[in-house]
Amino acid sequence: MTPEILFDPPPRGLELVNGDTHVFCATLDQPLARLEQFAEMLSADERARAARFVFKQDRTRFLAGRGQLREILGWLLHTRPAQLAFAYGDHGKPQLAAPVGGRFLYFNLAHSDTIAVCAVSAQHEIGIDIEHVRPIREAEEIATRFFSASENAEWHSLPAGRQMEAFYNLWTGREALVKAVGSGLGEPFGRAEMLLDSEKPARLLNPANRADRFPNFFLHSLIPASGYTVTTATKSAEMPYCWKWPAQLTSPTMHIAFDSQQALRPVHTGRKNCEQGR
Numbered sequence: 001m002t003p004e005i006l007f008d009p010p011p012r013g014l015e016l017v018n019g020d021t022h023v024f025c026a027t028l029d030q031p032l033a034r035l036e037q038f039a040e041m042l043s044a045d046e047r048a049r050a051a052r053f054v055f056k057q058d059r060t061r062f063l064a065g066r067g068q069l070r071e072i073l074g075w076l077l078h079t080r081p082a083q084l085a086f087a088y089g090d091h092g093k094p095q096l097a098a099p100v101g102g103r104f105l106y107f108n109l110a111h112s113d114t115i116a117v118c119a120v121s122a123q124h125e126i127g128i129d130i131e132h133v134r135p136i137r138e139a140e141e142i143a144t145r146f147f148s149a150s151e152n153a154e155w156h157s158l159p160a161g162r163q164m165e166a167f168y169n170l171w172t173g174r175e176a177l178v179k180a181v182g183s184g185l186g187e188p189f190g191r192a193e194m195l196l197d198s199e200k201p202a203r204l205l206n207p208a209n210r211a212d213r214f215p216n217f218f219l220h221s222l223i224p225a226s227g228y229t230v231t232t233a234t235k236s237a238e239m240p241y242c243w244k245w246p247a248q249l250t251s252p253t254m255h256i257a258f259d260s261q262q263a264l265r266p267v268h269t270g271r272k273n274c275e276q277g278r
């Protein structure tokens with residue numbers, strides 16, 4: 001079953017200003033008519049990649065992810081989604097091949113099961129990761145392999161009831177950082193050390209002191225739908241604006257968010273949040 005997305009659709013005419021981060025959340029299980037539209041938008045290499053998926057569900061979710069990524073960027077840049085061209089970094093990070101109408105946007109996409117999230121900024125490189133929070137047998141193995149000794153020690157010292165959430169906070173934080181710089185998990189950025197405590201999500205350990213290797217990234221965690229956790233890595237200390245895609249007007253609601261500096265707190269999203277920020 002597709003979970004309900006807890007954000008509001010973005011307002012008409014949304015503009016990205018300063019270093020604001022905007023996160024758009026979409027569902028990947030889409031009706032055939034929408035999938036056909038997405039297929040029309042994709043470039044030849046994206047279509048070829050779609051055709052290589054063995055399972056239909058993987059293929060349609062890829063189409064829906066790339067199609068909606070193109071819709072969001074096209075909507076923000078006032079251009080047709082099919083006209084966007086992507087270039088790829090050394091480790092496969094997609095980016096705009098060139099400015100569009102004199103404007104450049106940084107973006108990153110992530111998906112887990114049926115939910116996709118796209119983070120966008122007009123000023124900074126950005127990374128995002130999403131995970132469906134559920135018990136996994138390999139958690140110990142992953143922690144040993146990817147978390148530092150002190151992260152492992154802190155993780156094990158948490159009460160059992162907090163460990164799963166903390167695991168996913170550390171994991172999505174690490175992936176978001178890796179994806180912000182477009183490297184792989186084996187790269188130094190993949191080994192950035194994070195701090196856990198029992199009340200707050202993972203955060204970068206003294207990020208400001210690591211400007212040489214780790215330019216000042218902030219981690220922000222969001223809950224876009226029940227059972228999912230998202231972390232963004234961006235150079236903005238401000239919480240991201242969160243939106244549900246596609247755009248259409250409805251009444252504002254509230255979602256729960258937390259960031260690296262503050263405890264869990266409710267955050268207004270949708271038009272209300274947008275108005276506050278403008």
Ligand SMILES: CC(C)(COP(=O)(O)OP(=O)(O)OC[C@H]1O[C@@H](n2cnc3c(N)ncnc32)[C@H](O)[C@@H]1OP(=O)(O)O)[C@@H](O)C(=O)NCCC(=O)NCCS
Pocket residue numbers: 062065066090091092093094108109110111112128129130175178179180181182183184185
């Ligand atoms: C990139 C990586 C972090 C993605 O993690 P994941 O949990 O599998 O997938 P996510 O859902 O978080 O993100 C996938 C999306 O991130 C984007 N992406 C791909 N490579 C990326 C990279 N290196 N950095 C940032 N974003 C990347 C793409 O948009 C991709 O989705 P799409 O292909 O459907 O459009 C992970 O696969 C990785 O570490 N890759 C490194 C690859 C590498 O080092 N290769 C070495 C050979 S050169």
